[in-house]
Amino acid sequence: MEERDDIITLLDEEGKEQDFEVIMTLEVEGNEYAILAPVDSDEDEDAYVFKIVYENEDEYSLVTIEDDEEYDNVVAAYETLMDEEM
Template sequence: MENFLENITLTDEEGNDVEFEVITKLEIEDTEYFIVAPIDDENEDAIALKVLKDEDGEEYFATVEDEEEFNMVNDAFETLYDEGVIE
């Protein structure tokens, strides 16, 4: 994935395009993760997405649903935030 994405547009389950602000990109154990927040809904929490590849080698985003993996990404994000690396 591109290194300096500012916003991305994703399609929700209902087929609607939703624009997200990319808060930060993390690389953990050879996997890329993006922390994103919806631009139009300030009440919605940020979400963690990971970059996967399909059978053709094309990259796509998937939500982090495994609790242990989510906690690992969240801990990394909080550490960077606490250290002032990201705002």
């Protein structure tokens, strides 16, 4: 199977691996975020939004956004970008 740069593997709450496609990364108010969608899904699921926190130049973590206002700002920025592309 060909390895793709836009596919990452995350662990779910049960410790099982799940592949996600990186739909896009975007910057909002000085922070970077990743929009991910499950690769192997039978359903038309929504995308997931994670904050990218850099440990150093080569390592980063994807962090769940806990703040509702921050999440809403990222979703609004994503929707604006999607509307502009159409």
